[in-house]
Amino acid sequence: MAERDGARHLARLMARGCDFLGSDCAIMGGAMTWVSERTLVSAISNAGGFGVLACGAMEPGRLGEEIRATRARTARPFGVNLIVMHPRLDELVETVIAESVSHVVLAGGLPPARALSRLRDAGAKVLAFAPTVAIARKLVRAGVHALIVEGTEAGGHIGPVATQVLAQEILPALAEVVPVFVAGGIGHGAMIAAYLEMGAAGVQLGTRFVCARESIAHPDFKRAFIRAAARDAVASVQLDPRFPVIPVRALKNRASETFMRFQAETIDRVARGELTEEQGRLAIEHYWAGALRRAVIDGDVENGSLMAGQSVGMVRREQDAATIIAELLDEAARHLERTEPACPA
Ligand SMILES: Cc1cc2nc3c(=O)[nH]c(=O)nc-3n(C[C@H](O)[C@H](O)[C@H](O)COP(=O)(O)O)c2cc1C
Secondary structure, three states, rough: OHHHHHHHHHHHHHHHHHHHHHHHHEEOOOOOOOOOOOHHHHHHHOOOEEEEEEOOOOHHHHHHHHHHHHHOOOOOOOOOEEOOOOHHHHHHHHHHHHHOOOOEEEEOOOOOOOHHHHHHOOEEEEEEEEHHHHHHHHHHHHHEEEEEEEEEOEEEEEEOOHHHHHHHHHHHHHHHOOEEEEEEOOOOHHHHHHHHOOOOOOEEEEEEEHEEEEOOOOHHHHHHHHHHOOHHEEEEEOOOOOOOOOOOEEEHHHHHHHHHHHHHHHHHHOOOOOOOOHHHHHHHHHHOOHHHHHHHOOOOOOOOEOOOHHHHHHOOOOEEEEHHHHHHHHHHHHHHHHOOOOOOO
8 A cells, every 4th residue: 555655656756757758657768878778768668757869969860860760660750869059960960850750958058049949949848957046037037848957976078066955946946937957966766756756757877878779879888887996986077277178977997097197298288388278178078079989889998089978876787777777766756655644546
């Protein structure tokens, strides 16, 4: 009886997120470049979650093909993630509109007004990342339909503030205005329940889905995740403010250690006049070019980028996407059972 109460309570807490996403549960599989392609995205959506295709650096034609291939594998809703710095963003926006994509996640910076209004006019639901409460309010005023609040624990490109702090700042301020999805550092269902109780409409997880059986990530990439502990997922460090490094959380490996040395050597070469400051900046910026593909697809786990969040410590084995989602829902329901008095029938 108590178990059913937990599940019922969870369903109530997720209702708004499910309504917005059109899915059975309000768990989004966050887009991961090279990982979130047709197979994983359709598996997450077929399992009742909400898969999000990663566009990454894809060209518009390739994205259209991937959307169609995903749709061939699932009749359930899924989203598409576009990086706003993509040089062909306008064409990508036209592609998702032409393919009648229902939900678009705009990532990598503030969404340009033109892209946002074009998507809204075409009837797509737009989600954007809110790194601060001020930006969250600005995004809502600009017309985004929902927010994703992602903290520094997450895998991939990160901001400086913890999910827990952002959730406390943004949920009380905006959760009643638009659906807010919380991301970063979530590996257990109890955490999902806690954010839902704080007013989140749902959650987004990336790291937990990397080792889904349906994920095409190389077996060595998956093995690195299964072996890793939370403390192995570290943020990249910038040695000198003149040479910016975009913070990325990834598992420590040879590439991340060499990166520190490479920055120091490049800065020295600039000091000695062997490189201009601009050349030094570009060299540091290009260090990671192609590195995620090298690790995810080629399985070069020493020289590639092993983007992963701190929740990697909770990735213990390869599992079907459906099992991962079922486990998270079960943990969330059990947590609610323990913390809530039994509801009257
Ligand atoms: C390997 C990897 C690649 C990612 N690529 C993207 C991306 O292309 N676009 C994006 O918006 N987020 C990207 N993310 C972030 C995820 O979508 C998600 O928000 C994040 O993983 C949530 O935090 P978690 O890793 O703690 O679950 C990536 C994360 C990982 C681990």
